[in-house]
Amino acid sequence: MQLANRPTAERPAAVTPDNIVLATQGLTKTYGRGKQRFEAVRQVSLTLHRGEVLAFLGPNGAGKTTTIKMIAGLVRPDRGQVTIAGEDPHRHARALRNIGAVLEGNRNLYWRLTPEENLEYFGVLRQVPRKVAHRRGLELLDRFELLDKRDTPVQKLSRGMQQKLAIAVALIHNPQLLLLDEPTLGLDVEAGETVKALVRQIAQEGRAILLTTHQLDVAEELSDRVAIIRRGQIIAEQSTESLLQEFSNSTYQIEIEGTLSPAQQHQVSQLGAIVDGSHITYADDHHQLYALLAALQPLPIVSVQRDRADLTQVFLKLVKDTQDADS
Protein backbone atom coordinates (compact mmCIF):
# COMPACT_ATOMS: atom_id res chain seq x y z
CA MET A 1 0.00 0.00 0.00
CA GLN A 2 2.25 2.69 -1.25
CA LEU A 3 1.13 6.22 -1.71
CA ALA A 4 1.63 7.15 -5.31
CA ASN A 5 4.12 9.77 -6.18
CA ARG A 6 2.19 12.96 -5.39
CA PRO A 7 4.34 16.00 -5.93
CA THR A 8 4.01 18.13 -2.82
CA ALA A 9 5.40 21.21 -4.58
CA GLU A 10 2.13 21.56 -6.48
CA ARG A 11 0.01 22.86 -3.66
CA PRO A 12 -2.59 25.36 -4.73
CA ALA A 13 -2.25 29.04 -4.11
CA ALA A 14 -3.16 30.18 -0.61
CA VAL A 15 -6.84 29.48 -0.05
CA THR A 16 -8.64 32.78 0.45
CA PRO A 17 -12.12 33.92 -0.52
CA ASP A 18 -10.56 36.01 -3.34
CA ASN A 19 -9.17 32.86 -4.85
CA ILE A 20 -12.50 31.14 -5.27
CA VAL A 21 -13.08 30.25 -8.91
CA LEU A 22 -16.07 27.94 -8.55
CA ALA A 23 -18.69 27.87 -5.83
CA THR A 24 -21.83 25.78 -5.98
CA GLN A 25 -24.43 25.89 -3.27
CA GLY A 26 -27.12 23.32 -2.63
CA LEU A 27 -27.33 22.10 -6.24
CA THR A 28 -30.31 19.82 -6.59
CA LYS A 29 -31.68 18.14 -9.71
CA THR A 30 -34.62 15.80 -10.08
CA TYR A 31 -35.52 13.97 -13.28
CA GLY A 32 -38.79 12.36 -14.30
CA ARG A 33 -42.23 12.52 -12.78
CA GLY A 34 -44.47 10.33 -10.63
CA LYS A 35 -43.08 6.86 -10.05
CA GLN A 36 -40.14 7.48 -12.37
CA ARG A 37 -39.04 10.54 -10.44
CA PHE A 38 -35.57 10.33 -9.00
CA GLU A 39 -33.25 12.81 -7.41
CA ALA A 40 -30.04 12.74 -9.46
CA VAL A 41 -28.22 15.34 -7.36
CA ARG A 42 -29.06 16.45 -3.81
CA GLN A 43 -27.70 19.55 -2.10
CA VAL A 44 -24.25 19.48 -3.68
CA SER A 45 -22.03 22.32 -2.52
CA LEU A 46 -18.46 22.56 -3.77
CA THR A 47 -15.79 25.23 -3.68
CA LEU A 48 -12.76 25.30 -5.90
CA HIS A 49 -9.83 27.72 -5.63
CA ARG A 50 -7.24 28.94 -8.09
CA GLY A 51 -4.60 26.32 -8.88
CA GLU A 52 -6.55 23.59 -7.13
CA VAL A 53 -7.45 20.17 -8.56
CA LEU A 54 -10.59 18.65 -7.14
CA ALA A 55 -11.20 14.99 -7.95
CA PHE A 56 -14.93 14.43 -8.10
CA LEU A 57 -15.47 10.72 -7.61
CA GLY A 58 -18.43 8.43 -7.45
CA PRO A 59 -19.89 5.18 -8.81
CA ASN A 60 -21.70 5.18 -12.19
CA GLY A 61 -24.95 7.10 -12.04
CA ALA A 62 -24.02 8.84 -8.78
CA GLY A 63 -24.62 12.30 -10.25
CA LYS A 64 -21.13 13.37 -11.34
CA THR A 65 -21.96 14.25 -14.93
CA THR A 66 -25.23 15.97 -13.98
CA THR A 67 -23.30 18.11 -11.47
CA ILE A 68 -20.61 18.99 -14.03
CA LYS A 69 -23.26 19.91 -16.59
CA MET A 70 -25.07 22.08 -14.05
CA ILE A 71 -21.78 23.87 -13.40
CA ALA A 72 -21.27 24.36 -17.15
CA GLY A 73 -24.79 25.74 -17.57
CA LEU A 74 -25.88 22.80 -19.74
CA VAL A 75 -28.38 21.40 -17.23
CA ARG A 76 -30.56 23.71 -15.20
CA PRO A 77 -30.64 22.92 -11.46
CA ASP A 78 -34.03 22.75 -9.74
CA ARG A 79 -32.52 24.45 -6.73
CA GLY A 80 -29.14 25.87 -5.80
CA GLN A 81 -26.66 28.21 -7.38
CA VAL A 82 -23.48 28.09 -9.44
CA THR A 83 -20.98 30.93 -9.36
CA ILE A 84 -17.92 30.98 -11.61
CA ALA A 85 -15.53 33.84 -10.97
CA GLY A 86 -18.47 35.71 -9.45
CA GLU A 87 -20.96 35.07 -12.29
CA ASP A 88 -23.84 32.63 -12.70
CA PRO A 89 -23.68 30.79 -16.06
CA HIS A 90 -27.43 30.14 -15.87
CA ARG A 91 -28.15 33.86 -15.82
CA HIS A 92 -25.30 35.39 -17.80
CA ALA A 93 -23.87 33.65 -20.86
CA ARG A 94 -20.68 35.70 -20.41
CA ALA A 95 -19.86 33.56 -17.34
CA LEU A 96 -19.09 30.82 -19.89
CA ARG A 97 -15.92 32.75 -20.85
CA ASN A 98 -14.40 31.35 -17.68
CA ILE A 99 -15.27 27.71 -18.36
CA GLY A 100 -13.36 25.24 -20.47
CA ALA A 101 -14.75 21.73 -20.64
CA VAL A 102 -13.83 18.35 -22.02
CA LEU A 103 -16.96 16.27 -21.67
CA GLU A 104 -16.95 12.50 -21.50
CA GLY A 105 -18.56 10.45 -24.26
CA ASN A 106 -18.31 13.44 -26.57
CA ARG A 107 -15.86 14.06 -29.34
CA ASN A 108 -15.68 17.72 -28.33
CA LEU A 109 -14.04 18.47 -31.71
CA TYR A 110 -14.98 18.71 -35.39
CA TRP A 111 -13.47 15.63 -36.91
CA ARG A 112 -13.42 16.97 -40.44
CA LEU A 113 -11.42 20.01 -39.37
CA THR A 114 -7.70 20.06 -38.60
CA PRO A 115 -6.36 20.87 -35.09
CA GLU A 116 -5.47 24.39 -36.21
CA GLU A 117 -8.95 24.98 -37.64
CA ASN A 118 -10.65 23.55 -34.54
CA LEU A 119 -8.66 25.84 -32.25
CA GLU A 120 -9.45 28.92 -34.31
CA TYR A 121 -13.13 28.01 -34.58
CA PHE A 122 -13.66 27.26 -30.89
CA GLY A 123 -11.58 30.31 -29.92
CA VAL A 124 -13.96 32.60 -31.79
CA LEU A 125 -16.93 30.64 -30.44
CA ARG A 126 -15.61 31.54 -26.97
CA GLN A 127 -15.36 35.23 -27.97
CA VAL A 128 -11.61 35.38 -28.57
CA PRO A 129 -10.76 37.66 -31.56
CA ARG A 130 -9.96 35.47 -34.58
CA LYS A 131 -6.33 36.53 -34.96
CA VAL A 132 -5.65 36.08 -31.24
CA ALA A 133 -7.36 32.66 -31.35
CA HIS A 134 -5.17 31.64 -34.27
CA ARG A 135 -1.96 32.75 -32.57
CA ARG A 136 -2.90 31.18 -29.25
CA GLY A 137 -3.94 28.01 -31.07
CA LEU A 138 -0.45 27.63 -32.55
CA GLU A 139 1.12 28.22 -29.13
CA LEU A 140 -1.08 25.52 -27.60
CA LEU A 141 -0.30 23.10 -30.43
CA ASP A 142 3.38 23.71 -29.81
CA ARG A 143 3.03 23.24 -26.07
CA PHE A 144 0.94 20.07 -26.46
CA GLU A 145 3.42 18.71 -29.05
CA LEU A 146 0.86 18.65 -31.82
CA LEU A 147 2.41 21.26 -34.09
CA ASP A 148 3.44 18.73 -36.73
CA LYS A 149 -0.18 17.49 -36.87
CA ARG A 150 -1.69 20.92 -37.28
CA ASP A 151 -2.91 20.20 -40.83
CA THR A 152 -4.13 16.63 -40.29
CA PRO A 153 -7.91 16.21 -39.99
CA VAL A 154 -8.79 15.30 -36.40
CA GLN A 155 -10.33 11.96 -37.38
CA LYS A 156 -6.92 10.76 -38.54
CA LEU A 157 -5.24 11.51 -35.20
CA SER A 158 -4.72 8.89 -32.48
CA ARG A 159 -7.08 8.82 -29.50
CA GLY A 160 -4.36 10.29 -27.28
CA MET A 161 -3.73 13.18 -29.67
CA GLN A 162 -7.45 13.85 -29.97
CA GLN A 163 -7.73 14.03 -26.19
CA LYS A 164 -4.76 16.38 -25.93
CA LEU A 165 -6.31 18.55 -28.62
CA ALA A 166 -9.68 18.56 -26.81
CA ILE A 167 -7.89 19.88 -23.71
CA ALA A 168 -6.05 22.48 -25.82
CA VAL A 169 -9.37 23.60 -27.31
CA ALA A 170 -10.84 23.87 -23.81
CA LEU A 171 -7.98 26.26 -22.93
CA ILE A 172 -8.08 28.43 -26.05
CA HIS A 173 -10.01 31.23 -24.30
CA ASN A 174 -7.82 31.12 -21.20
CA PRO A 175 -10.59 30.06 -18.78
CA GLN A 176 -10.17 30.08 -15.01
CA LEU A 177 -12.05 26.83 -14.56
CA LEU A 178 -11.42 23.62 -16.47
CA LEU A 179 -13.94 20.78 -16.25
CA LEU A 180 -12.44 17.44 -17.21
CA ASP A 181 -14.84 14.51 -17.36
CA GLU A 182 -12.83 11.26 -17.56
CA PRO A 183 -9.82 12.81 -19.33
CA THR A 184 -7.73 9.61 -19.35
CA LEU A 185 -10.47 7.17 -20.28
CA GLY A 186 -9.49 4.87 -23.14
CA LEU A 187 -5.94 6.21 -23.41
CA ASP A 188 -2.88 3.98 -23.52
CA VAL A 189 -0.30 4.26 -20.71
CA GLU A 190 1.92 6.76 -22.48
CA ALA A 191 -0.92 9.04 -23.58
CA GLY A 192 -2.43 8.79 -20.09
CA GLU A 193 0.86 9.94 -18.55
CA THR A 194 1.07 12.88 -20.99
CA VAL A 195 -2.46 13.98 -20.16
CA LYS A 196 -1.72 13.72 -16.42
CA ALA A 197 1.42 15.86 -16.83
CA LEU A 198 -0.63 18.43 -18.76
CA VAL A 199 -3.28 18.55 -16.05
CA ARG A 200 -0.57 19.25 -13.47
CA GLN A 201 0.92 22.02 -15.60
CA ILE A 202 -2.47 23.61 -16.17
CA ALA A 203 -3.19 23.66 -12.43
CA GLN A 204 0.24 25.20 -11.80
CA GLU A 205 -0.71 28.06 -14.09
CA GLY A 206 -3.34 28.93 -11.50
CA ARG A 207 -6.43 27.43 -13.10
CA ALA A 208 -8.93 25.48 -11.03
CA ILE A 209 -9.63 21.98 -12.32
CA LEU A 210 -12.63 19.81 -11.58
CA LEU A 211 -11.76 16.27 -12.57
CA THR A 212 -13.97 13.21 -12.66
CA THR A 213 -12.45 9.81 -13.20
CA HIS A 214 -12.97 6.16 -12.43
CA GLN A 215 -9.20 5.67 -12.42
CA LEU A 216 -8.59 6.33 -8.74
CA ASP A 217 -4.82 6.18 -9.06
CA VAL A 218 -5.08 9.11 -11.49
CA ALA A 219 -7.27 11.00 -9.02
CA GLU A 220 -4.83 10.27 -6.20
CA GLU A 221 -1.88 11.48 -8.22
CA LEU A 222 -3.45 14.68 -9.48
CA SER A 223 -5.86 15.95 -6.87
CA ASP A 224 -5.40 18.32 -3.98
CA ARG A 225 -8.87 17.59 -2.72
CA VAL A 226 -11.38 14.81 -3.19
CA ALA A 227 -15.17 14.94 -3.18
CA ILE A 228 -17.01 11.63 -3.25
CA ILE A 229 -20.60 11.56 -4.40
CA ARG A 230 -22.99 8.69 -3.97
CA ARG A 231 -26.67 8.62 -4.98
CA GLY A 232 -26.49 12.33 -5.63
CA GLN A 233 -25.09 13.31 -2.25
CA ILE A 234 -21.57 14.24 -1.24
CA ILE A 235 -20.41 11.70 1.33
CA ALA A 236 -16.86 12.97 1.79
CA GLU A 237 -15.01 16.12 0.88
CA GLN A 238 -11.54 16.95 2.18
CA SER A 239 -7.93 17.23 1.12
CA THR A 240 -6.62 14.09 -0.57
CA GLU A 241 -3.73 13.94 1.86
CA SER A 242 -5.85 14.09 5.02
CA LEU A 243 -8.38 11.63 3.62
CA LEU A 244 -5.61 9.12 2.95
CA GLN A 245 -4.12 9.79 6.41
CA GLU A 246 -7.43 9.20 8.03
CA PHE A 247 -7.80 5.80 6.43
CA SER A 248 -4.19 4.77 6.94
CA ASN A 249 -3.11 2.83 10.00
CA SER A 250 0.18 3.44 11.81
CA THR A 251 1.98 0.22 10.95
CA TYR A 252 5.60 0.53 9.80
CA GLN A 253 7.43 -1.97 7.63
CA ILE A 254 11.23 -1.95 8.12
CA GLU A 255 13.60 -3.79 5.83
CA ILE A 256 17.20 -4.38 6.98
CA GLU A 257 20.27 -5.89 5.42
CA GLY A 258 21.71 -8.92 7.30
CA THR A 259 20.22 -10.55 10.39
CA LEU A 260 19.74 -9.36 13.95
CA SER A 261 21.83 -10.75 16.79
CA PRO A 262 19.88 -12.64 19.51
CA ALA A 263 20.31 -9.64 21.86
CA GLN A 264 18.95 -7.29 19.24
CA GLN A 265 16.06 -9.66 18.51
CA HIS A 266 15.14 -9.63 22.17
CA GLN A 267 15.32 -5.83 22.40
CA VAL A 268 13.24 -5.39 19.28
CA SER A 269 10.60 -7.83 20.54
CA GLN A 270 10.52 -5.93 23.84
CA LEU A 271 9.60 -2.80 21.89
CA GLY A 272 6.63 -4.66 20.39
CA ALA A 273 7.92 -5.32 16.86
CA ILE A 274 7.65 -8.61 15.01
CA VAL A 275 10.79 -9.89 13.32
CA ASP A 276 10.67 -12.09 10.27
CA GLY A 277 14.25 -12.54 8.97
CA SER A 278 15.29 -9.18 7.56
CA HIS A 279 11.73 -7.84 7.70
CA ILE A 280 10.38 -6.07 10.79
CA THR A 281 6.76 -5.06 11.34
CA TYR A 282 6.04 -2.45 13.98
CA ALA A 283 2.49 -1.39 14.79
CA ASP A 284 2.70 0.43 18.09
CA ASP A 285 3.17 3.96 19.28
CA HIS A 286 5.30 5.76 16.73
CA HIS A 287 7.24 7.47 19.52
CA GLN A 288 9.05 4.19 20.06
CA LEU A 289 9.99 4.00 16.40
CA TYR A 290 13.29 5.81 16.94
CA ALA A 291 14.18 3.52 19.82
CA LEU A 292 13.50 0.60 17.51
CA LEU A 293 15.66 2.09 14.77
CA ALA A 294 18.44 2.68 17.34
CA ALA A 295 18.21 -0.97 18.39
CA LEU A 296 18.93 -2.04 14.83
CA GLN A 297 22.38 -0.38 14.80
CA PRO A 298 24.74 -0.97 13.12
CA LEU A 299 22.82 -3.02 10.48
CA PRO A 300 22.08 -1.06 7.30
CA ILE A 301 18.41 -0.10 6.92
CA VAL A 302 17.11 -0.73 3.39
CA SER A 303 13.72 0.94 3.83
CA VAL A 304 11.21 2.25 6.33
CA GLN A 305 7.64 2.52 5.08
CA ARG A 306 4.42 3.42 6.72
CA ASP A 307 1.42 1.47 5.51
CA ARG A 308 -0.78 3.89 3.62
CA ALA A 309 -4.29 3.47 2.34
CA ASP A 310 -4.71 4.28 -1.33
CA LEU A 311 -7.65 6.16 -2.74
CA THR A 312 -9.21 2.97 -4.12
CA GLN A 313 -9.47 1.49 -0.62
CA VAL A 314 -10.78 4.74 0.84
CA PHE A 315 -13.32 5.10 -1.96
CA LEU A 316 -14.60 1.53 -1.68
CA LYS A 317 -14.82 1.75 2.09
CA LEU A 318 -16.69 5.06 2.08
CA VAL A 319 -19.12 3.98 -0.60
CA LYS A 320 -19.70 0.62 1.10
CA ASP A 321 -20.13 2.19 4.56
CA THR A 322 -22.81 4.58 3.35
CA GLN A 323 -24.46 1.70 1.50
CA ASP A 324 -24.58 -0.30 4.76
CA ALA A 325 -25.86 2.73 6.63
CA ASP A 326 -28.62 3.15 4.02
CA SER A 327 -29.74 -0.44 4.33
Added chain:
Amino acid sequence: MIDLLHVELKRTWIQFIRYPAEVIAGLIITTSVFYGLFLSARYMAGPSFAFGDRLDAVVVGYVLWSLNLYIINDIAIGLQSEAQTGTLEQVFLSPWGSPRVFFARAVASLALRFTLISGIVLILMAISGSRLSFPPVLLLPFLTLVMAGYGFAFMMGACALVFKRVQQILGIFQFLLLFLLAAPFEQSTGVMQYLRFFLPMIPSTGLLRDLMARDLPLDWLTFGLALLNGLAYLGLGLLVFNWAEKMAKKRGSLGGY
Protein backbone atom coordinates in the same frame (compact mmCIF):
# COMPACT_ATOMS: atom_id res chain seq x y z
CA MET B 1 -19.85 38.90 -34.41
CA ILE B 2 -18.00 39.44 -37.71
CA ASP B 3 -15.35 36.97 -36.52
CA LEU B 4 -18.07 34.48 -35.67
CA LEU B 5 -19.55 34.81 -39.17
CA HIS B 6 -16.08 34.47 -40.66
CA VAL B 7 -15.26 31.23 -38.84
CA GLU B 8 -18.71 29.79 -39.49
CA LEU B 9 -18.29 30.47 -43.21
CA LYS B 10 -14.86 28.89 -43.09
CA ARG B 11 -16.13 25.84 -41.21
CA THR B 12 -19.08 25.36 -43.57
CA TRP B 13 -16.85 25.74 -46.62
CA ILE B 14 -14.18 23.34 -45.29
CA GLN B 15 -16.74 20.70 -44.41
CA PHE B 16 -18.25 21.07 -47.89
CA ILE B 17 -14.97 21.03 -49.79
CA ARG B 18 -13.52 18.04 -47.89
CA TYR B 19 -16.64 15.94 -48.34
CA PRO B 20 -18.49 17.41 -51.34
CA ALA B 21 -20.17 14.15 -52.42
CA GLU B 22 -23.25 14.53 -50.22
CA VAL B 23 -23.97 18.09 -51.32
CA ILE B 24 -23.41 17.31 -55.01
CA ALA B 25 -25.66 14.24 -54.72
CA GLY B 26 -28.32 16.54 -53.23
CA LEU B 27 -28.01 18.92 -56.18
CA ILE B 28 -28.31 16.11 -58.72
CA ILE B 29 -31.41 14.74 -56.95
CA THR B 30 -33.05 18.19 -56.76
CA THR B 31 -32.45 18.79 -60.46
CA SER B 32 -33.58 15.29 -61.49
CA VAL B 33 -36.80 15.53 -59.48
CA PHE B 34 -37.66 18.74 -61.23
CA TYR B 35 -36.87 17.24 -64.61
CA GLY B 36 -39.14 14.29 -63.79
CA LEU B 37 -41.97 16.62 -62.79
CA PHE B 38 -41.43 18.74 -65.86
CA LEU B 39 -41.53 15.73 -68.21
CA SER B 40 -44.72 14.39 -66.59
CA ALA B 41 -46.44 17.76 -66.81
CA ARG B 42 -45.50 18.06 -70.50
CA TYR B 43 -46.71 14.53 -71.16
CA MET B 44 -50.08 15.29 -69.55
CA ALA B 45 -50.50 18.62 -71.31
CA GLY B 46 -49.44 17.31 -74.72
CA PRO B 47 -46.53 18.44 -76.88
CA SER B 48 -48.32 21.40 -78.40
CA PHE B 49 -49.14 23.09 -75.07
CA ALA B 50 -47.11 26.21 -74.34
CA PHE B 51 -46.38 26.79 -70.67
CA GLY B 52 -45.28 30.41 -71.09
CA ASP B 53 -45.45 32.45 -67.89
CA ARG B 54 -46.87 29.53 -65.97
CA LEU B 55 -43.78 27.46 -66.62
CA ASP B 56 -41.60 30.29 -65.34
CA ALA B 57 -43.76 30.60 -62.25
CA VAL B 58 -43.48 26.87 -61.63
CA VAL B 59 -39.69 27.00 -61.97
CA VAL B 60 -39.51 29.87 -59.48
CA GLY B 61 -41.81 28.02 -57.07
CA TYR B 62 -39.78 24.84 -57.33
CA VAL B 63 -36.43 26.53 -56.81
CA LEU B 64 -37.74 28.48 -53.82
CA TRP B 65 -39.21 25.29 -52.41
CA SER B 66 -35.92 23.42 -52.64
CA LEU B 67 -34.00 26.36 -51.13
CA ASN B 68 -36.46 26.81 -48.30
CA LEU B 69 -36.57 23.11 -47.65
CA TYR B 70 -32.84 23.22 -47.16
CA ILE B 71 -33.06 26.29 -44.91
CA ILE B 72 -35.79 24.80 -42.75
CA ASN B 73 -34.04 21.45 -42.31
CA ASP B 74 -30.67 23.12 -41.80
CA ILE B 75 -30.74 23.92 -38.07
CA ALA B 76 -32.69 20.82 -37.01
CA ILE B 77 -30.49 18.40 -38.95
CA GLY B 78 -27.35 20.24 -37.81
CA LEU B 79 -28.47 19.96 -34.17
CA GLN B 80 -29.23 16.27 -34.54
CA SER B 81 -25.98 15.38 -36.23
CA GLU B 82 -23.92 17.42 -33.75
CA ALA B 83 -25.69 15.73 -30.85
CA GLN B 84 -24.65 12.42 -32.39
CA THR B 85 -21.05 13.40 -33.06
CA GLY B 86 -20.74 15.03 -29.63
CA THR B 87 -19.96 18.65 -30.44
CA LEU B 88 -23.35 20.13 -29.61
CA GLU B 89 -22.70 20.74 -25.93
CA GLN B 90 -19.48 22.58 -26.79
CA VAL B 91 -21.55 24.86 -29.04
CA PHE B 92 -23.93 25.58 -26.16
CA LEU B 93 -20.93 26.49 -24.00
CA SER B 94 -20.42 29.59 -26.13
CA PRO B 95 -20.72 32.93 -24.34
CA TRP B 96 -22.34 34.31 -27.53
CA GLY B 97 -25.49 32.39 -26.58
CA SER B 98 -26.95 29.75 -28.86
CA PRO B 99 -29.37 31.90 -30.94
CA ARG B 100 -26.48 34.07 -32.16
CA VAL B 101 -24.28 31.07 -32.91
CA PHE B 102 -27.02 29.31 -34.85
CA PHE B 103 -27.90 32.51 -36.67
CA ALA B 104 -24.28 32.87 -37.80
CA ARG B 105 -24.35 29.24 -38.88
CA ALA B 106 -27.55 29.85 -40.78
CA VAL B 107 -26.06 32.80 -42.67
CA ALA B 108 -22.93 30.78 -43.48
CA SER B 109 -24.78 27.79 -44.81
CA LEU B 110 -27.17 30.02 -46.73
CA ALA B 111 -24.24 31.72 -48.45
CA LEU B 112 -22.96 28.35 -49.62
CA ARG B 113 -26.39 27.09 -50.56
CA PHE B 114 -27.22 30.27 -52.44
CA THR B 115 -24.20 29.73 -54.65
CA LEU B 116 -25.24 26.17 -55.35
CA ILE B 117 -28.88 27.02 -55.97
CA SER B 118 -27.84 29.58 -58.59
CA GLY B 119 -26.31 26.65 -60.43
CA ILE B 120 -29.57 24.70 -60.17
CA VAL B 121 -31.56 27.64 -61.52
CA LEU B 122 -29.35 27.83 -64.59
CA ILE B 123 -29.64 24.08 -65.19
CA LEU B 124 -33.42 24.16 -64.75
CA MET B 125 -33.71 27.06 -67.17
CA ALA B 126 -31.67 25.14 -69.72
CA ILE B 127 -33.76 21.96 -69.25
CA SER B 128 -37.18 23.59 -69.31
CA GLY B 129 -36.52 26.41 -71.73
CA SER B 130 -37.85 28.83 -69.10
CA ARG B 131 -36.57 32.40 -69.34
CA LEU B 132 -36.46 34.12 -65.97
CA SER B 133 -35.36 37.65 -65.26
CA PHE B 134 -33.16 38.63 -62.33
CA PRO B 135 -33.59 42.33 -61.47
CA PRO B 136 -31.42 43.38 -58.46
CA VAL B 137 -34.54 44.44 -56.55
CA LEU B 138 -35.27 40.73 -56.40
CA LEU B 139 -33.01 40.49 -53.39
CA LEU B 140 -35.52 42.34 -51.20
CA PRO B 141 -38.41 39.85 -51.32
CA PHE B 142 -35.82 37.09 -51.31
CA LEU B 143 -34.56 38.42 -47.98
CA THR B 144 -38.04 38.45 -46.46
CA LEU B 145 -38.60 34.91 -47.71
CA VAL B 146 -35.35 33.74 -46.13
CA MET B 147 -36.25 35.47 -42.85
CA ALA B 148 -39.53 33.60 -42.59
CA GLY B 149 -37.72 30.43 -43.70
CA TYR B 150 -35.24 30.76 -40.86
CA GLY B 151 -38.10 31.45 -38.46
CA PHE B 152 -39.34 27.98 -39.36
CA ALA B 153 -35.79 26.63 -39.22
CA PHE B 154 -35.50 27.80 -35.60
CA MET B 155 -38.90 26.22 -34.85
CA MET B 156 -37.76 22.92 -36.34
CA GLY B 157 -34.50 23.29 -34.38
CA ALA B 158 -36.62 23.76 -31.27
CA CYS B 159 -38.46 20.50 -32.10
CA ALA B 160 -35.08 18.77 -32.51
CA LEU B 161 -33.94 20.02 -29.09
CA VAL B 162 -37.10 18.93 -27.32
CA PHE B 163 -38.23 15.82 -29.23
CA LYS B 164 -34.84 14.73 -30.62
CA ARG B 165 -36.21 12.74 -33.59
CA VAL B 166 -37.69 15.12 -36.11
CA GLN B 167 -37.39 13.27 -39.44
CA GLN B 168 -41.16 12.59 -39.53
CA ILE B 169 -42.07 16.23 -38.91
CA LEU B 170 -39.53 17.42 -41.49
CA GLY B 171 -40.89 14.92 -44.03
CA ILE B 172 -44.50 16.05 -43.59
CA PHE B 173 -43.40 19.66 -43.65
CA GLN B 174 -41.85 19.25 -47.11
CA PHE B 175 -45.28 18.84 -48.68
CA LEU B 176 -46.90 21.59 -46.68
CA LEU B 177 -44.10 23.82 -47.84
CA LEU B 178 -44.51 22.77 -51.48
CA PHE B 179 -48.15 23.76 -51.23
CA LEU B 180 -47.30 27.11 -49.63
CA LEU B 181 -44.62 28.01 -52.14
CA ALA B 182 -45.86 26.59 -55.40
CA ALA B 183 -49.51 27.65 -55.19
CA PRO B 184 -50.05 31.14 -56.68
CA PHE B 185 -51.80 32.73 -53.70
CA GLU B 186 -51.05 36.18 -55.11
CA GLN B 187 -53.68 35.55 -57.76
CA SER B 188 -56.30 34.44 -55.25
CA THR B 189 -59.55 36.31 -54.70
CA GLY B 190 -61.96 36.76 -51.82
CA VAL B 191 -60.80 36.42 -48.21
CA MET B 192 -57.63 34.66 -49.30
CA GLN B 193 -56.18 37.76 -50.93
CA TYR B 194 -55.98 39.31 -47.43
CA LEU B 195 -55.36 36.15 -45.46
CA ARG B 196 -52.29 35.32 -47.53
CA PHE B 197 -50.28 38.05 -45.78
CA PHE B 198 -50.52 36.10 -42.52
CA LEU B 199 -49.39 32.82 -44.00
CA PRO B 200 -45.63 32.16 -43.77
CA MET B 201 -43.55 33.14 -46.81
CA ILE B 202 -46.57 33.56 -49.10
CA PRO B 203 -46.27 37.35 -49.66
CA SER B 204 -42.58 36.96 -50.48
CA THR B 205 -43.03 34.11 -52.96
CA GLY B 206 -45.81 36.05 -54.69
CA LEU B 207 -43.50 39.05 -55.11
CA LEU B 208 -40.69 36.86 -56.41
CA ARG B 209 -42.94 35.31 -59.03
CA ASP B 210 -44.12 38.80 -60.05
CA LEU B 211 -40.54 39.98 -60.48
CA MET B 212 -38.96 36.91 -62.03
CA ALA B 213 -41.68 35.32 -64.09
CA ARG B 214 -44.20 38.07 -64.81
CA ASP B 215 -41.73 40.95 -65.28
CA LEU B 216 -43.79 43.19 -62.99
CA PRO B 217 -42.15 46.00 -60.94
CA LEU B 218 -41.83 45.62 -57.16
CA ASP B 219 -44.98 46.58 -55.28
CA TRP B 220 -43.59 48.40 -52.23
CA LEU B 221 -46.74 48.06 -50.15
CA THR B 222 -46.78 44.31 -50.64
CA PHE B 223 -43.06 44.27 -49.90
CA GLY B 224 -43.67 46.12 -46.59
CA LEU B 225 -46.21 43.47 -45.64
CA ALA B 226 -43.82 40.70 -46.73
CA LEU B 227 -41.12 42.25 -44.54
CA LEU B 228 -43.46 42.29 -41.54
CA ASN B 229 -44.37 38.69 -42.32
CA GLY B 230 -40.69 37.69 -42.44
CA LEU B 231 -39.81 39.54 -39.23
CA ALA B 232 -42.80 38.10 -37.39
CA TYR B 233 -41.99 34.49 -38.30
CA LEU B 234 -38.27 34.95 -37.58
CA GLY B 235 -39.07 36.49 -34.17
CA LEU B 236 -41.51 33.69 -33.42
CA GLY B 237 -38.91 31.09 -34.40
CA LEU B 238 -36.28 32.62 -32.11
CA LEU B 239 -38.74 32.77 -29.22
CA VAL B 240 -39.69 29.12 -29.66
CA PHE B 241 -36.01 28.14 -29.95
CA ASN B 242 -35.14 29.97 -26.73
CA TRP B 243 -37.97 28.24 -24.96
CA ALA B 244 -36.82 24.85 -26.32
CA GLU B 245 -33.26 25.45 -25.12
CA LYS B 246 -34.54 26.22 -21.62
CA MET B 247 -36.74 23.13 -21.76
CA ALA B 248 -33.84 20.90 -22.86
CA LYS B 249 -31.62 22.30 -20.10
CA LYS B 250 -34.37 21.67 -17.58
CA ARG B 251 -34.77 18.09 -18.75
CA GLY B 252 -31.01 17.64 -18.96
CA SER B 253 -31.38 16.40 -22.54
CA LEU B 254 -29.40 19.03 -24.45
CA GLY B 255 -26.70 16.72 -25.80
CA GLY B 256 -28.92 13.64 -26.10
CA TYR B 257 -30.16 12.14 -29.38
